[in-house]
Amino acid sequence: MIPLSTARRTIIDVDIHHNAPNVKAIFPYLPKEYCDRISEWGLLLPSYPYMNGGKGGRRVDANPPNGGAPGTDLDFMREHYLDPFHVEYGILTGEFYSLGSHPDAHYAAALASAYNDYTRDHWLDKEDRLRGSITIPKQHPLLAAKEIDRVGDDRRFVQVLVPGGSEKPYGNAIYEPIFEACVRHNLVFTIHIGNEGQGINPSPTGAGHVTYYIESRASRTQTMMAHMASLLFSGVFEKYPTLKVVMQEAGVMWIAPYLWKLDQDWKGLRVQTPWVKKPPSEYYRSNMYVSSQPIELTPDPALFVPMLDALYAKECLLFASDYPHWDFDSPRLAFPKLDASYADPIFYRNAANLYGLKPRTSSPDHT
Template sequence: MSADRRAIIDVDIHHNTPNVQAIFPYLSQVYRDQINEWGLLLPSYPFMNGGKGGRRVDAEPPEGGAAGSSLEYLMRHHMEPFNVDYGILTGEFYSAGTIADVQYAAALCSAYNDYTRDHWLDRDDRLRGSINIPKQHAQLSAQEIRRVGGDKRFVQVLVPGGAEKPYGNTFYDPIFEACVEHDLVFTIHIGNEGQGVNPPPTGAGYVTYYIESRASRTQTMMAHMASLIFNGVFEKFPTLKVVMQEAGVMWIAPYLWKLDQDWKGLRYQTPWVTKPPSEYFRSNMYLSSQPIELTPDPSMFKPMLDAIWADERLLFASDYPHWDFDSPRLAFPKLDPDYRQRIFYDNAAELYKLPPRITQS
């Protein structure tokens, strides 16, 4: 695939601000003064990560600033070399969802959304945005979705994996109502587990090292997935689409087998779940590819993709500019051209209502 020049859609690009002052024009004087005096007062990531501060060293713009903070360098370094037709911006601002002060969290999310619109979406029509919300307050979240959701360049609502309650809980219904109202995808991106108001990242408690935290991501996403299905979210909101990002891929198949089997024996407890869990996954849920597991036996890779309907449900993600970035040319073994096009372009184009790929004559 090293010479492959077919267009792709990258659904996980972490744009950044050059500094915290970049969002000051969108904040009240009260919050500007507070941040100048005390800092953002947001929990920091408690582990050593990879790369430089979790990011690729070569992703820092030559003109200075944090990795991912320069639109021009993002285009030169990532989108143009890899023929990325569209990039979905997922940002670096999930920690607003970790604090008890919901008014402050809401103000930060609004400021970041406006900054993304003015400094990224307004400057390049190849980009699409994610609406950050204070997910710990459903009404304020719905208010922010309705404030921003009329701008169709925002294509999804983004929440971290770390949450006080699994996302199927009825507490979040106002958020889903606003998503459906504005035809927005609801995306759960791994992050903030065990930070601030969020509970420990595993059922056994807190972990010690980053590699453990990384290994526990599947637990987080499993809990959200089961919660969404068994609380009947897709029965209440049948058009809602949910994306699960950065928690791996290959675990989905055996987990769906387990959910289907358990549902057969216990479905009398949740009579509103009218079909097997795997069917809800296939109709309402998607996965992003990064980080995708490579099977020890290469011949197993394609059957495992088939087992999760990857040609319908899998979206390519690079995770740029993080250290564990997946190159569009190296992350996957060789795939049939049509199968590859579904994963690298068509699935995302259909989900986010982007133009179909132009076929070269």
């Protein structure tokens, strides 16, 4: 078991991975033709080609007593994580990103709808602390927008989730139907790392495919850099000024020097993108967020807080645990001890403001 937290403050965790116990659990939500296909051939979704960490990529101690896979048992998740760590709200991010890498967009759309309905019925209906992410077939933006419109009026779904692996960077105009649907329903657009180089997606790096998992992990930053620059310089936030974007699981500290570079380059090249009316760092501060897991610890502890300041952590950083994955970041251990002026926004207030959640119901204790 994870040790009981001694901190009395409640938190918001923006990255909790839930899942169905098996594929047949979503069959009640799928058309019969797809149930028959899956029963005969399996899901046939692109798979991750690398060994991960932990046990199958999960915490060794996260298996529920019923013998299911980690993240499939709500009662155990309550006991193992939500209750001992005082999670006031948890944002579910699921495990079904690979459907967005399948060449058959209509099959992907059916799977996305089934997964969203399963999440609603088996997780959101049973635990008031949880909020959901809308899984979409991002390879077909019109079908994706249709799914957002179908589910988006349920206010327990607070964001639209896409994987880092994509056919084009997310600032590309082909994704505008998705952004328009997000704005219609006041939903956050979240890019969670995953599926780079899989299925219909191109190579995960500019130099081609990598050999080992640790290389894949190291390349996440360049994937998110590409999406970030695309969103900024394509003018997405000028066209959709209320759209909020979250970048998940690609690290944190790279944001600061990258913003310095983007601002510097914009000053010299802004004639090429006249629709970008402000320095990139200003759009970042008003429209973008980054989640903390996995956060890099500076070799010199004295540099940690200045780096937080350089990436505007008091405004833009959200706590994420990545539970129940092997590289889970404990709310107690992932950060050095922080003053309340940093801990309150990072562990609660930023996410509450972003997702429209209630203020803390308990008094924070930062001692």
